[in-house]
Amino acid sequence: MLRRDYPGVDSPIAKALEVIGERWSLLIVRTVMHGNRRFGEMQENLGIARNVLSARLQRLVDEEILERRAYSENPPRYEYFLTQKGLDLWPALIALLHWGERYSPEPNGPSRLIVHKECGGEVSERGICERCGKVLTARDAIQVSGAGRGAKVPAEAAGHAPD
Numbered sequence: 001m002l003r004r005d006y007p008g009v010d011s012p013i014a015k016a017l018e019v020i021g022e023r024w025s026l027l028i029v030r031t032v033m034h035g036n037r038r039f040g041e042m043q044e045n046l047g048i049a050r051n052v053l054s055a056r057l058q059r060l061v062d063e064e065i066l067e068r069r070a071y072s073e074n075p076p077r078y079e080y081f082l083t084q085k086g087l088d089l090w091p092a093l094i095a096l097l098h099w100g101e102r103y104s105p106e107p108n109g110p111s112r113l114i115v116h117k118e119c120g121g122e123v124s125e126r127g128i129c130e131r132c133g134k135v136l137t138a139r140d141a142i143q144v145s146g147a148g149r150g151a152k153v154p155a156e157a158a159g160h161a162p163d
């Protein structure tokens with residue numbers, strides 16, 4: 001039985017936070033969304049302690065937000081993929097991103113932007129492409145280098161993962 005942080009609170013938000021409210025959990029979901037599927041990639045991307053990453057990944061698998069698939073048997077090595085339940089966190093992440101930009105902005109503008117893969121338009125806080133108006137999902141978007149708001153997203157950046 002999993003530990004419960006808010007046992008007396010009957011609220012969908014409390015229930016969601018039971019699942020994704022631990023330190024690092026949402027950032028791990030974000031980094032997998034950006035294509036970092038392997039333990040070492042996530043560790044490097046986040047600078048997170050191995051034991052913490054290991055525990056959070058297990059929890060996210062238990063909660064069916066991530067799915068673990070073996071890519072090597074000897075030694076055993078795994079990659080992590082988002083389930084539909086995990087992909088459905090995308091609008092929450094986009095909303096948090098915009099909220100963070102509004103209230104804790106980076107001094108030189110955002111260093112990374114989330115854009116529509118097809119057209120390179122920025123994703124609004126409602127998950128809509130600001131250039132073509134499409135309603136987007138996690139699969140339609142990609143992170144690119146922002147180099148400060150106001151800097152135009154280079155055309156060649158659309159459709160390519162950042163380094």
Ligand SMILES: [Zn+2]
Pocket residue numbers: 116118119120121129130131132133134
């Ligand atoms: Zn678009």
